[in-house]
Amino acid sequence: MSDSWPRRRLLAILRGASEPLDAQELARITGQHVTTVRFHLDVLTRESLVRQFQQPPRGRGRPRIGYTAVQRSVGYQDLAQVLADQLGSDPRRRSELAVTAGRAWGAKVEQLEQPITTLDDARDVAVTVSSELGFAPERDPASETGEQLNIRLTACPLRELARTHSEVVCGVHQGLMREVLDRNGGRDAVNVRLHPFVGPELCVLHLEALASTLPDPAHIPDQAGTGPRLPTPSANRVGPQLRTDPQLRNTDAHVARRRRSSGRPIPMTLDGSPSMRSTNQPPIPSRVKAPATRSGSPVAM
Secondary structure, eight states, rough: OOOOOOHHHHHHHHHHHHSOHHHHHHHHHHHHHHHHHHHHHHHHHHTSSSEEEEEESSSSSSSSEEEEOOSSSOOOHHEEEEEEEHHSSSSHHHHHHHHHHHHHTTTTTTOOOOOOOEEEEEEEEHHHHHHHHHOEEOOOGGGSSSSSEEEEEETTTTHHHHHHHHHHHHHHHHHHHHHHHHHIIIIEEEEEEEEEEEEEEEEHHHHHHHHGGSSOOGGGGOOOOOSOOOOOOOOOOOOOOOOOOSGGGHHHHHHHHHHHHHOOOOOOOOSBBBSSSSSTTTOOOOOOOBBBOOOOBBBBO
């Protein structure tokens, strides 16, 4: 087969598909133009690597042409099931052995030229290797952030075996991807986890950036604007309180000493503090007037 990367990816997708795919579907998966996809499919057909099938049209129009990969002569499904059955009955132990086997497999995968320093680098490597192995990966832009992303695996060469031996098949895939990312420089940059069968025909490869590769928040420019920042209210800060007592409390002791020295009673306010009314002021006259006599002179009290 030609060393063309687009044709290798198309062949990997068709090998992992459970039914024939037409050029429109393959163009959607790969992101290529449908005319380019048809060109590569014609080359693969001439090399006897894929086979064409006529499919009913969707609505009106010409019948669709579906493509499927020519099956290999070796029964890999049967061989994989025999090997999976030899790993014992303990699911945890089977998973650990499968991950170890996957790492050994990943060590034999050709190392890519692009080193992994960011989450995007890890995504590109994972997509490339998954395509080579027939998992038909698709990016999930809605899940992509600066810290994590998902890769949708829409096909699996051992899907039927994975339904009954998921801890083995998915464990091998997990170990494979971990080893491939590590060998390309992603050991300290990204963590990978496989989530099998999130849908009937779908698995998800989750990549998460490690803390050492995340940007320092102190170096991230402020996107909220260039104006001055107002301090935010704090629960520990106490606002100014209004005084309800109009008296000057720092003179209370002075007033009390003057009253005690004069022997007069100390007038008090409602809160129990000495009043600030001057001690030299005459007493407030009573509002009750003395009754007058008929002659107009007050009656002696």
